[in-house]
Amino acid sequence: MTVIQTQIRSGVYYDSAKLMQLQRQLSDLPGIQDAGVVMGTESNKELLSHIGLVSPEMQSAKPDDLVIIVKADDEKAAETALSRVDELLAARKSTLDQEYLPHSIEAAAQMLPGASWVLVSVAGRYAAGVARDALRLGKHVFLFSDNVSVEDEIDLKQKARELGLLVMGPDCGTAMIGGAGLGFANKIRRGPIGVVAAAGTGLQQVTSRIHQLGSGITHGIGTGGRDLSEKVGAITFLMGLDVFVRDPDTKVIVLVSKPPAPKVAEEVIKVARKAGKPVVISFVGRAVTTRQDGNLYFATGMDDAASLAVELANHPPKLETDNELNLNRFAAGQKFFRGLFSGGTLAYEAQHILADYVPKVWANAPINKENKLPNSMVSQEHCIVDLGEDEFTVGRLHPMMDNELRIRRLMEEANDPTVAVIMLDVVIGYGSHPDPASELAPAIAEAIANARKAGRHLEVVCVVTGTDEDPQNFDSQIRQLKQAGAFVDASNEVVVRRAGRILRALAESGSETGITGTPVNLDTLKKPLEAINVGLESFAENLKAQGVPTVHVDWKPVAGGNEKLASILERMKKQS
Amino acid sequence: MVDIEKANQYVCEQFMEARPVVVSMGKAIEVVPGMHENMLLHAGPPVTWERMAGPMRGAMIGALLFERKAKTPEEAEAMLKSGKFEFAPCHDHMCTGPMAGVISPSMLCYIVENKTHNIKCYSNLNEGRGKVLRMGAYSQDVLDKLYWMESVLGPTVKAALEASGGIDIRAILSKALHMGDDGHNRLDAASILYTTQLAPYIAKVAKDTQTAFDVIKFLGENALSILNPVMAACKTMTAAGENVEGSTIVTIMARNGTDFGIRVSGLGDRWFTAPAPHVKALYFPGFTEKDANPDIGDSTITETAGIGGFAMATAPAIVTFISGTPQDAIKTTLDMYEITYAEHKYFTIPFLDFRGTPTGIDIRKVIEKQLPPRVNTGVAHKDPGVGQVGAGVVSAPMKVFEDALVAFAEKYGF
Numbered sequence A: 001m002t003v004i005q006t007q008i009r010s011g012v013y014y015d016s017a018k019l020m021q022l023q024r025q026l027s028d029l030p031g032i033q034d035a036g037v038v039m040g041t042e043s044n045k046e047l048l049s050h051i052g053l054v055s056p057e058m059q060s061a062k063p064d065d066l067v068i069i070v071k072a073d074d075e076k077a078a079e080t081a082l083s084r085v086d087e088l089l090a091a092r093k094s095t096l097d098q099e100y101l102p103h104s105i106e107a108a109a110q111m112l113p114g115a116s117w118v119l120v121s122v123a124g125r126y127a128a129g130v131a132r133d134a135l136r137l138g139k140h141v142f143l144f145s146d147n148v149s150v151e152d153e154i155d156l157k158q159k160a161r162e163l164g165l166l167v168m169g170p171d172c173g174t175a176m177i178g179g180a181g182l183g184f185a186n187k188i189r190r191g192p193i194g195v196v197a198a199a200g201t202g203l204q205q206v207t208s209r210i211h212q213l214g215s216g217i218t219h220g221i222g223t224g225g226r227d228l229s230e231k232v233g234a235i236t237f238l239m240g241l242d243v244f245v246r247d248p249d250t251k252v253i254v255l256v257s258k259p260p261a262p263k264v265a266e267e268v269i270k271v272a273r274k275a276g277k278p279v280v281i282s283f284v285g286r287a288v289t290t291r292q293d294g295n296l297y298f299a300t301g302m303d304d305a306a307s308l309a310v311e312l313a314n315h316p317p318k319l320e321t322d323n324e325l326n327l328n329r330f331a332a333g334q335k336f337f338r339g340l341f342s343g344g345t346l347a348y349e350a351q352h353i354l355a356d357y358v359p360k361v362w363a364n365a366p367i368n369k370e371n372k373l374p375n376s377m378v379s380q381e382h383c384i385v386d387l388g389e390d391e392f393t394v395g396r397l398h399p400m401m402d403n404e405l406r407i408r409r410l411m412e413e414a415n416d417p418t419v420a421v422i423m424l425d426v427v428i429g430y431g432s433h434p435d436p437a438s439e440l441a442p443a444i445a446e447a448i449a450n451a452r453k454a455g456r457h458l459e460v461v462c463v464v465t466g467t468d469e470d471p472q473n474f475d476s477q478i479r480q481l482k483q484a485g486a487f488v489d490a491s492n493e494v495v496v497r498r499a500g501r502i503l504r505a506l507a508e509s510g511s512e513t514g515i516t517g518t519p520v521n522l523d524t525l526k527k528p529l530e531a532i533n534v535g536l537e538s539f540a541e542n543l544k545a546q547g548v549p550t551v552h553v554d555w556k557p558v559a560g561g562n563e564k565l566a567s568i569l570e571r572m573k574k575q576s
Numbered sequence B: 001m002v003d004i005e006k007a008n009q010y011v012c013e014q015f016m017e018a019r020p021v022v023v024s025m026g027k028a029i030e031v032v033p034g035m036h037e038n039m040l041l042h043a044g045p046p047v048t049w050e051r052m053a054g055p056m057r058g059a060m061i062g063a064l065l066f067e068r069k070a071k072t073p074e075e076a077e078a079m080l081k082s083g084k085f086e087f088a089p090c091h092d093h094m095c096t097g098p099m100a101g102v103i104s105p106s107m108l109c110y111i112v113e114n115k116t117h118n119i120k121c122y123s124n125l126n127e128g129r130g131k132v133l134r135m136g137a138y139s140q141d142v143l144d145k146l147y148w149m150e151s152v153l154g155p156t157v158k159a160a161l162e163a164s165g166g167i168d169i170r171a172i173l174s175k176a177l178h179m180g181d182d183g184h185n186r187l188d189a190a191s192i193l194y195t196t197q198l199a200p201y202i203a204k205v206a207k208d209t210q211t212a213f214d215v216i217k218f219l220g221e222n223a224l225s226i227l228n229p230v231m232a233a234c235k236t237m238t239a240a241g242e243n244v245e246g247s248t249i250v251t252i253m254a255r256n257g258t259d260f261g262i263r264v265s266g267l268g269d270r271w272f273t274a275p276a277p278h279v280k281a282l283y284f285p286g287f288t289e290k291d292a293n294p295d296i297g298d299s300t301i302t303e304t305a306g307i308g309g310f311a312m313a314t315a316p317a318i319v320t321f322i323s324g325t326p327q328d329a330i331k332t333t334l335d336m337y338e339i340t341y342a343e344h345k346y347f348t349i350p351f352l353d354f355r356g357t358p359t360g361i362d363i364r365k366v367i368e369k370q371l372p373p374r375v376n377t378g379v380a381h382k383d384p385g386v387g388q389v390g391a392g393v394v395s396a397p398m399k400v401f402e403d404a405l406v407a408f409a410e411k412y413g414f
Helices: A016-027 A042-050 A075-083 A085-090 A105-111 A124-136 A150-163 A200-212 A235-246 A262-272 A302-314 A344-354 A404-415 A436-453 A474-483 A492-508 A537-545 A563-575 B004-017 B054-066 B073-081 B140-164 B169-179 B188-205 B209-221 B227-239 B301-305 B308-314 B316-322 B326-337 B363-369 B398-412
Strands: A003-009 A032-039 A066-072 A117-120 A140-143 A174-177 A180-183 A190-198 A217-222 A252-257 A279-283 A296-298 A336-341 A383-386 A419-427 A459-465 A487-489 A531-534 A550-553 B020-027 B039-042 B086-089 B108-114 B119-124 B250-256 B259-264 B272-275 B280-283 B340-349 B355-361 B374-380 B388-395
Touching (some): A016 A032, A016 B280, A032 A042, A117 A180, A140 A150, A174 A200, A200 A217, A217 A235, A235 A252, A279 A302, A336 A344, A336 A404, A563 B398, B004 B340, B020 B227, B169 B227, B169 B340, B227 B250, B316 B326, B355 B363
Parallel strands (some): A117 A531, A279 A296, A336 A383, A336 A419
Antiparallel strands (some): A003 A066, A174 A180, A174 A217, B108 B119, B374 B388
């Protein structure tokens, strides 16, 4: 039994669309066959009659009246429906504070113009494209995504370097910028230590230890694990290092890496040496041969790196610089080392230590066979000659007792215009020459004078092994050698390292190793972090929880993943 | 190599700087370029009688009855089938027509002149809501209304327009967007502004008070009075940006009830088409989506010019068509910023700090973000002779943008 019920409301106004919506909602209610919600105009009434929604009330409605009419299975259904009209008219679907999610980094950047960072954690095959968009807009990139090709990584990092932007990643798990953590990160106190890491958990471990030891960090810059491979060549790592070199708030720099390509590691160390700040280095798998080399501190592990850094931050060391080496005294072309040793072990150790500074040291008694000096009588490049070896002592006293041969060789080496540094060992004590310095010192003075006449500076360095109780008088030996113009020390290592530093500095003076491209604008790291997030929504939530203004992008693959269209778009972008 | 950015900037600048003024009226055969006795214009891209949608066929039949070329619908249908008449898109003749958009030779057309670029576009007169020719209805009452418009409404409005010196449509739209209109589906405010500006001149030029009363009442009661001149006005804007080498901006979006078509500035007069989608709509009593014809009409020229669905944030009342909230309207506009090249200089949205409406659809952005343009529109019954059954929103089909992008890449060597 079909019933029709009508409700007339006078003097009310609703938008016609709102009325159509109400009509549909009424039709959807249980037991309702059809419904009409219209103003009572003649044409509307005609329309209602046409579809069988007729009632006397409806027919007498005036154009200003709102007519609500339902056709129902029974009276109860009709009454229930009509009783819900007010509720349905008032209903709202969602709240107004719902935030707008943009569909592109571009739109997000308009919403948050202060954002300098874009976090990318979309699927690997799309990640490089998203990162490129971020770079185009002048944003640093935290690239969490993995499965990005090394070719894309190189391309992105080279572009970024030109623009003065950092690409941290791909596969970069962690970064801490201005006190906020990106990706996986710990809550680390702010402080004077800057960390660059090609190692996600390495960055977390080192910075956590720094925090535990009461200090803190300026930033923790991640680079992705492949940055120190030969192909990538530490592009981001070097840019990160450069950031900390220039950042006045960073007093100590820590460099952490998973096992790096040895060549790249040496390149990084070379750059780090010019930092002008203490740099603590912890490269997994790289043998530590010395604790300290100028401003560089070599840690035995990550924990050691953290404690070293904190110690250096708390007690800033006075750093040696290359200035005191007075490199400008040397003439062009002077670059080689000649070691004229009487002691075999001293000579071996010198070879070993010098390997930290120069690529190859020849020797008549070499550590490795391939470094064997072809002719002991003729020096070449960097070389160490042990005059106590058999080829020199046939029919002659050992050089610890007889200085004649060594003096002759000294004068020869001194006349070689490619020689910069000559090293002598003076071993005193029982059995040795009664006063070796009395013969060696005048020869040294003459050698230096000859070089000076030829327009060169000859650096002569001597190690004296002995004690003040030895018959030759240790102090007198040192005094005589110093007066002749030599650098003298009782430690073989100290003397060799000084020589090494001079040689390395001379070798590097021609080749500048500074950063190519544009330096990163430090203000972009210094100002409070604001970020755009593309990919994992939890990263945006984490940033917001840290009080970082963040816009999450409702991202979809370019052209819905249609590769043909996506590649057309990419080509068009490259053109512009 | 072409400079896409520069080309797009130029195109959008032309869109925005166009200043359309409705100046007069004239019979199609006298004013529309290329019109002839046996030509029938229609909405959207080209279409044959065989593929023509129901409401458009109905409007064609109604047009022949109106023209008194046929005496019965059956006779009209036979003539239309015979190949005697040339069907052509309104857009190819500087016209735009809402829904079926049928314009026949003796119909009166608004003349809208873009004073900046000296471009003239045309559109027919709006019949109001309900059973109307543009929705495919052709019963006697529909024809009677057309004859009244032809003999009373048209001449009076024409005389009033000429007496007024022309009415600036861009200025009216700028105001109406601040009064809750989107400029396409909701033109309540603009129609009132239009009527208010015209009424004194109607009073002056009408042949008697009854005529003045009838005309002003008709214009004032029809919330879509201004739709047709608005569409012609939007066409004068986008026409100013057509055929610019290297531009990826859409200059026309139009539907004929069978196909949805676009044209792109840098790709000349080529249409890119795909099947017209169905509209997500609210229906009048007694109708459901089963009765609905697919998307139809030239009115999407408003979205092409930067208003309509793109300006939804300023017309929140419209969202009830899709059971949405005002927030949905804002979201729609914000989404459209992502696929447009410019923000309009003269059409602004108070709620968004008077930000300009999203203007100039860039096919690159549509494809990249997979965000099709959103359109607010009416829905016609799929059968000839019935009329409007609802209204709602619809998204343009992605295929037209995909095809256009590929064609662009081919033409310009990307």
